[in-house]
Amino acid sequence: DSGVTQTPKHLITATGQRVTLRCSPRSGDLSVYWYQQSLDQGLQFLIQYYNGEERAKGNILERFSAQQFPDLHSELNLSSLELGDSALYFCASSVGTGINSPLHFGNGTRLTVT
């Protein structure tokens, strides 16, 4: 158990809808990262927060947004969903930043858009 909690585990929704994925980092970790993993694809970096502030951004679509709250949990909002958004979304946390701190991954939220 990595100590990173992601909810829900599974999400099935229709095209055009909006969903929110939630992540609680390990106790003491200040950084939260979001990654998207599609079938047979690698881990696509979406966005990183450190202590409430956005620190790095990847190829995150404009339809996607995220934030980290004062209690350090994070939410990833996906809107106007398309079939291609179906994927496994991982949240990871670390004590410091990704430069020299190991990432601890949650078990992911599997999103299916129908």
Add this chain to the structure above:
Amino acid sequence: QQPVQSPQAVILREGEDAVINCSSSKALYSVHWYRQKHGEAPVFLMILLKGGEQKGHEKISASFNEKKQQSSLYLTASQLSYSGTYFCGTTPQGGSEKLVFGKGMKLTVNP
């Protein structure tokens, strides 16, 4: 700036050794290695930092050639439990904290 991993897949017999390579077109500050088993989350293996500091696992080691912007992960005397997909992630020099992963290398260890 996604790192490139090679080979894409390897099949070994238990006890054999494997090397996984990771290269980047950018100057690197750090290289991370993770292993993901099917249906599970990626698990941290080690980080290599610019300057040569290394952290690791037993029977699994790695090198980081800063000049060539390359890293290699060495798996010695592979065990069945080593099966999975290995990802390298890199952060560039210059202060960016963006940790970008390669597409992974699938390792299958057979008895």
